[in-house]
Amino acid sequence: MISVFRPFWSYDVNATENWLTYMAQQGYHFVKFNRLTRRFYFEKAGTIMQTPTYWIEHEKRGKADLSKALQEDGWRQIYAERNWHVLRNEKTLHDITTLPAREGMIRRNDTLRKLFFILLLALIFTALPPVLLLGVSLVMAGVPPSVEGGPGWLFTALIGLSLWMYIPYSFFKLNQSVKQLEACDVLENKQRLSQEKYTSDFVKWRLGWIYAPDKLEKWLEAMAKQGKQFVAVRTFGIRFYFKDSRPQHIRYCVDYQKELNRAYFDMHLGAGWRLMHASKGFMNKWSIWSMAYEEGEELPQLYNDTVHMLDHAKRIAFSHLFMMLPMTSMYVVLFSMQWSADMGKMDWFMLIVFGIAVIEFATFSLQSGLYYQRIRKRVSKFFP
Amino acid sequence: MKREKLLKSYIPMTETAFYILISLIEPRHGYGIIKHVEEITNYRIRLGSGTVYGTLTKMHRDGLISVYSDSKRKKIYEITQKGQNLLQIEIQRLKELHANAIKYGEELL
Numbered sequence: 001m002i003s004v005f006r007p008f009w010s011y012d013v014n015a016t017e018n019w020l021t022y023m024a025q026q027g028y029h030f031v032k033f034n035r036l037t038r039r040f041y042f043e044k045a046g047t048i049m050q051t052p053t054y055w056i057e058h059e060k061r062g063k064a065d066l067s068k069a070l071q072e073d074g075w076r077q078i079y080a081e082r083n084w085h086v087l088r089n090e091k092t093l094h095d096i097t098t099l100p101a102r103e104g105m106i107r108r109n110d111t112l113r114k115l116f117f118i119l120l121l122a123l124i125f126t127a128l129p130p131v132l133l134l135g136v137s138l139v140m141a142g143v144p145p146s147v148e149g150g151p152g153w154l155f156t157a158l159i160g161l162s163l164w165m166y167i168p169y170s171f172f173k174l175n176q177s178v179k180q181l182e183a184c185d186v187l188e189n190k191q192r193l194s195q196e197k198y199t200s201d202f203v204k205w206r207l208g209w210i211y212a213p214d215k216l217e218k219w220l221e222a223m224a225k226q227g228k229q230f231v232a233v234r235t236f237g238i239r240f241y242f243k244d245s246r247p248q249h250i251r252y253c254v255d256y257q258k259e260l261n262r263a264y265f266d267m268h269l270g271a272g273w274r275l276m277h278a279s280k281g282f283m284n285k286w287s288i289w290s291m292a293y294e295e296g297e298e299l300p301q302l303y304n305d306t307v308h309m310l311d312h313a314k315r316i317a318f319s320h321l322f323m324m325l326p327m328t329s330m331y332v333v334l335f336s337m338q339w340s341a342d343m344g345k346m347d348w349f350m351l352i353v354f355g356i357a358v359i360e361f362a363t364f365s366l367q368s369g370l371y372y373q374r375i376r377k378r379v380s381k382f383f384p
Numbered sequence: 385m386k387r388e389k390l391l392k393s394y395i396p397m398t399e400t401a402f403y404i405l406i407s408l409i410e411p412r413h414g415y416g417i418i419k420h421v422e423e424i425t426n427y428r429i430r431l432g433s434g435t436v437y438g439t440l441t442k443m444h445r446d447g448l449i450s451v452y453s454d455s456k457r458k459k460i461y462e463i464t465q466k467g468q469n470l471l472q473i474e475i476q477r478l479k480e481l482h483a484n485a486i487k488y489g490e491e492l493l
Contacts, residue, residue: 070473271414303438308432
């Protein structure tokens, strides 16, 4: 048995799977890996496999739980440890019809990405004071300050250096990995959306609708009833395009998710919803769905139960409040500091800027709170 | 998730969760679940696709169901052993409920 060290194998899982295939073609069959030492173990086999396909899953299913359909298509689980499952199929990827899951892998790398993002910020902030000090003393005195190394300074410096390599590298690799894995998953639907041709008769601007998405739904529905059909959103989601049509009953649902993946699009498209808009920012993953219905018919709903309706509203309101309340208080502090200072011309200008910022962020916070209240009221009215 | 935590969060099960989990004894895609639940409840329950997606995401995270893609790259969902164990516990509870409904509440019918 031989072993190979592959430290960051999970940062690019596609490459690792291809590497396992390559090793099998050389006659080395994968046996197991060690999560801690990051070593992969191979057995020299008598038979050389042509082009087997490997798949590494990170799923919380039982160790022996492999779906029948996958087994019938030739997938075998050759190794499992904790949530890791290594599957192998002796066929090439082209001849395989069923594919194991990627969701768990994306979710895991996404969580790690967020963790490393926070670590990276912490690293930058801890490095700022000494760097600034160095900069200031260089500018003021023109000479670098003399630095006294404490005991074991070399050791500390080495740790610092390796942290500065490890954390940024991990963040950027994971960021790439998540984007790549998600792209394989979602791209098709995004492309389908952007390639769809539309003609429009007029444009309306709508700002800040994410703070009151229920009002956007109502507005679009009212427009459709007046014979103004919504066709697309462009320009950061603020320009709404409409075309003249006959008056129609169309239900619009604005949805907010932590992640948008293929399963999500498939689910709604399969249920007869039409995707009108999907934005995919780091923070804001919004989509707008539409479905036509006849008068007297039951109103189509994305969420049919109170638990999910409230959960969804809570997720929106709280993530906005989480951002907006600190911003509001920060500008209130800045405003009051400016107010108490002696005022020159420039100070008046800053005071007005801070004042506008306070009003803006307070409005967004208030809107988010009111939105959640409205949904709660609606839920308790329909489902007492 | 630990067994006790799982029991606490899923039992008693909501009607939505119960019907979704029981329809996944057979592998199905998302819309297949919605259709199946409509049929077996005589169109009483019309699941919203957002509700189904939310429930499936949670169940998948808790290891109650597994996911794979078919030849058209459509997602297929299926119950796992862990999910089956949980469903059994819920079915036992429902049996007790049903038996007591007959035993003590029959005269109301």
